[in-house]
Amino acid sequence: xxxxxxxxxxEDAVRQILQLxxxxxxxFDVITELDxxxxxxxxxxxxxxxxxxxxxxxKERFSSPDKRQISDLIKKSVFFACRKLSDMPAPWGISTxxxxxxxxxxxxxxDKNDSEILRYMQEEFFITPQKAxxxxxxxxxxxGLLKNRVENGVGLYIGIPFCPTRCSYCSxxxxxxxxxxxxxxxxxxxxxxxxxxxxxxxxxxxxxxxTIYFGGGTPTTLSPENLNILIKKVxxxxxxxxxxxxxVEAGRPDTFSDEMLGVLAENKVNRISINPQTxxxxxxxxxxxKHSVEETIRAFEMTKKYDCFSINADLIAGLPGESIEDxxxxxxxxxxxxxxxxxxxxxxxxxxxRLIDDFEKLRFADNMDKMVQYSYxxxxxxxxxxxxxxxxxxxxxxxxxxxxxxxxxxxxxxxYIMEEIQTILAMxxxxxxxxxxxxxxxxxxxxxxxxxxxxxxxxxIDKKRKALEFLR
Numbered sequence: 001x002x003x004x005x006x007x008x009x010x011e012d013a014v015r016q017i018l019q020l021x022x023x024x025x026x027x028f029d030v031i032t033e034l035d036x037x038x039x040x041x042x043x044x045x046x047x048x049x050x051x052x053x054x055x056x057x058x059k060e061r062f063s064s065p066d067k068r069q070i071s072d073l074i075k076k077s078v079f080f081a082c083r084k085l086s087d088m089p090a091p092w093g094i095s096t097x098x099x100x101x102x103x104x105x106x107x108x109x110x111d112k113n114d115s116e117i118l119r120y121m122q123e124e125f126f127i128t129p130q131k132a133x134x135x136x137x138x139x140x141x142x143x144g145l146l147k148n149r150v151e152n153g154v155g156l157y158i159g160i161p162f163c164p165t166r167c168s169y170c171s172x173x174x175x176x177x178x179x180x181x182x183x184x185x186x187x188x189x190x191x192x193x194x195x196x197x198x199x200x201x202x203x204x205x206x207x208x209x210x211t212i213y214f215g216g217g218t219p220t221t222l223s224p225e226n227l228n229i230l231i232k233k234v235x236x237x238x239x240x241x242x243x244x245x246x247x248v249e250a251g252r253p254d255t256f257s258d259e260m261l262g263v264l265a266e267n268k269v270n271r272i273s274i275n276p277q278t279x280x281x282x283x284x285x286x287x288x289x290k291h292s293v294e295e296t297i298r299a300f301e302m303t304k305k306y307d308c309f310s311i312n313a314d315l316i317a318g319l320p321g322e323s324i325e326d327x328x329x330x331x332x333x334x335x336x337x338x339x340x341x342x343x344x345x346x347x348x349x350x351x352x353x354r355l356i357d358d359f360e361k362l363r364f365a366d367n368m369d370k371m372v373q374y375s376y377x378x379x380x381x382x383x384x385x386x387x388x389x390x391x392x393x394x395x396x397x398x399x400x401x402x403x404x405x406x407x408x409x410x411x412x413x414x415x416y417i418m419e420e421i422q423t424i425l426a427m428x429x430x431x432x433x434x435x436x437x438x439x440x441x442x443x444x445x446x447x448x449x450x451x452x453x454x455x456x457x458x459x460x461i462d463k464k465r466k467a468l469e470f471l472r
Contacts, residue, residue: 001022001026003015004029004032005033007036008070008074013074013075014030014074014078017075017079017082017094021085028047028049030045030046031045032046033045039061040060041073042059043074044057045077045080046081054082054085056083060073075096079126089368091369092131094126098391099419101134101142101388102139117136118133130373134376134386134402141386141387145410145415150208152207152208153208153209154209154210155210155413155417155425156238156424157215157426158212158215158426159216160215160218160222162180163217164254164255184222188226190457191427194427198461199234199237201468202239203239205468205472207238207425209238209240210245211247212243212247212413213413216251220255227248231263245412246269246271247269247272247273247413249275250275251274252289252291253298253299256302265306265308265309268308271310273313274299274314275313276293277289278319279293280293283320286321297337300338312339313339313341314343315342315375316344316346316347317368317375318347324374327371327374328374331374341410343403347368347395348395369399384404385406385407386402386403387411423435427446428453430447435467435468437471440470
């Protein structure tokens with residue numbers, strides 16, 4: 001792919017649109033040009049793909065446009081040209097950001113009505129009516145929940161970078177727990193130290209924990225004893241007097257035990273995520289998840305013996321080798337287990353995933369849009385409502401991830417972190433602290449590898465202490 005820019009430097013914007021339609025390794029030429037005639041901005045794009053050629057052009061009047069407006073103008077010209085050469089679905093139009101509902105929520109803040117919001121999203125971003133409506137539905141749900149945030153509230157994230165096995169699409173951990181066993185105890189000890197020191201920083205800043213989220217990896221890969229020690233340390237160290245939600249991503253059904261669930265119940269964890277991903281055994285075997293469909297069912301049955309947990313189930317649309325019928329069966333079978341919430345992820349790949357070499361083949365997979373639309377239709381019919389949404393790079397079909405829930409079972413942590421309206425203090429390997437101050441956001445990252453995290457724990461704590469000065 002060869003890209004030539006004339007009159008502008010927005011190459012990333014051009015690439016973002018091209019990647020919606022074409023294999024980036026294909027041989028084609030793209031020329032994009034920006035001209036200005038008084039206050040008229042003219043963006044043109046010409047794409048040559050083999051013997052085929054297409055052009056796109058758009059004009060808009062601006063008095064003093066910002067970078068985003070110019071970037072969007074260029075995206076539109078490239079989008080028009082791509083449309084003439086490809087029938088690849090592009091339901092989100094030129095909206096390539098990770099928070100597609102943010103525009104709708106901001107317009108709700110400005111007291112815009114539904115018709116104005118839907119029209120703007122469709123006309124300005126070329127979003128389909130279905131996706132525009134989804135954005136509005138999510139924005140309305142978020143709008144209501146965001147009104148009741150705790151003053152000086154923060155979210156706490158505790159990262160456990162271990163799993164029973166590594167899935168072929170995953171990049172979160174470097175090795176499975178069997179290979180990392182020697183690091184587990186030193187990791188827990190280092191994490192306890194970071195929790196204690198971070199809590200001191202939080203107290204100094206007057207923060208109260210509104211949500212707690214144990215993620216990973218799979219936190220329940222740890223022994224119940226270690227999990228108990230970590231949870232008690234968090235609750236003892238931080239101000240949890242205003243705590244509304246405590247989630248543990250139990251994730252893998254093969255890590256469930258009565259002892260583990262007893263620890264979570266005793267510590268007043270009130271939300272558990274059980275992540276079958278698929279209810280098709282052949283797919284589970286193919287992607288390296290060493291649990292069975294029967295273990296998923298058993299994990300639900302064990303958890304339901306306790307009346308203190310709301311249950312979320314994670315599913316993935318577009319797993320390798322799955323047909324639309326396979327995915328439909330998964331959605332139906334999971335709903336029969338009656339989770340309080342269901343999160344539907346569209347398959348995506350990061351560079352470290354073992355499947356990344358197959359990405360270009362996978363991302364144009366047939367029926368992706370049908371799978372995602374089916375999940376929306378089926379789940380809403382069953383009484384689940386979409387409450388948060390995000391997109392990721394390298395997502396099949398440029399589609400979205402959506403969290404659905406019954407009324408009152410929405411995850412506040414998911415909403416807060418996605419909408420970037422609250423500071424998240426993150427601890428553990430690979431954890432990312434997000435500091436929010438007005439419209440400004442700063443981040444500080446922990447090392448991903450367990451060994452690196454253990455060896456550098458003092459440096460990590462010192463780095464975080466300095467970074468949090470931003471919030472004063």
